[in-house]
Amino acid sequence: MSDNKSLLLVAEKKQLRDQISQALRKAYNVKVATGGFHAVHLIEQETFELIVVIGDSQDMAATELITLLRTNFSQRELPILFLGGKGGTDMLDAIEVGANAYLPLTQNLNILLKKIQELSA
Numbered sequence: 001m002s003d004n005k006s007l008l009l010v011a012e013k014k015q016l017r018d019q020i021s022q023a024l025r026k027a028y029n030v031k032v033a034t035g036g037f038h039a040v041h042l043i044e045q046e047t048f049e050l051i052v053v054i055g056d057s058q059d060m061a062a063t064e065l066i067t068l069l070r071t072n073f074s075q076r077e078l079p080i081l082f083l084g085g086k087g088g089t090d091m092l093d094a095i096e097v098g099a100n101a102y103l104p105l106t107q108n109l110n111i112l113l114k115k116i117q118e119l120s121a
Contacts, residue, residue: 004029011054036060070098079119
């Protein structure tokens, strides 16, 4: 497990966070954050190869978190995948502030795993 790439999953909803982190743990060393401030704290403590942000949290909008991370890390240094449910403006906003990629929040974990593999390669 120590050879696996380290990934941070940021998701406020416990059921979603648990479901996705469980699927990712087969191939990645996954840490989870319950919100934006928790994510920032973990990033200050550890090094991650990829961040997956799922929607907004109560303490920080996803676009705010991505913007904050981009002040310290380039897209190459720390890829960010944003999963959102709104499409359209949600996707455009995430990409404009620095997300490397956007996927609609879906039940198809295979698509998510494929995109994570691409970004963390």
